[in-house]
Amino acid sequence: MPHSTVLDPAETAVLVVDMQEKLLPKILNAEALTRNAAFLLDATKLLDVHVLATEQYPKGLGPTVAEIAKRLPEKRAEKTGFSCARVEGLTDSLRKLDKFRVVLVGIETHVCVLNTALDLIAEDFWVYLPVDALGSRYAIDHDTALRRMESAGAVLTTAETTVFEWLKDAKHPRFKEASGLVQQRMKELA
Secondary structure, eight states, X not given: OOOTTOOOGGGEEEEEEOOBTTTGGGSTTXXXXXXXXXXXXXXXXXXXXXXXXXXXXXXXXXXXXXXXXXXXXXXXXXXXXXXXXXXXXXXXXXXXXTOOEEXXXXXOIIIIIHHHHHHHHHTTOEEEEEGGGEEOSSHHHHHHHHHHHHHTTOEEEOHHHHHHHHHOSTTSTTHHHHHHHHHHHHHHHO
């Protein structure tokens, strides 16, 4: 029997938080964060994992960056509050789809990601944090928020670990394609 924290694609949704044009360039390691988020989103398409996205005050912070936007559903919830969980209908739609495991990707770790994680945990969702697909302007804010979310019950992970958990086995019918995504990402890192 798998550990209670193991991800299953059928129970999982990925929520992309506020990866927007005017804020992302100010984030530490923005290029790596974007690459890791894109990798994870490409895997969601292969493995049929549900994806949602938000934009924080897009009038002021601009739209989602193109590299990520092209991998997202057209509809992205606009918000001014810091918690995505408070977007009308978001948690209800997750419940209706039986998506009780939510992987958070985006920015900023210590603001919108933190508030979203705490609210989702309070509503009995499992929250997963691929730490290489999250970011803040300052390392101390990012690191402190990760510690706080983990102590509240969130599961720290990485983008690649998430994908392999979804696959479960090299015999998975989409393993070869997912492996191709891993190989491509490795080339981009070199």
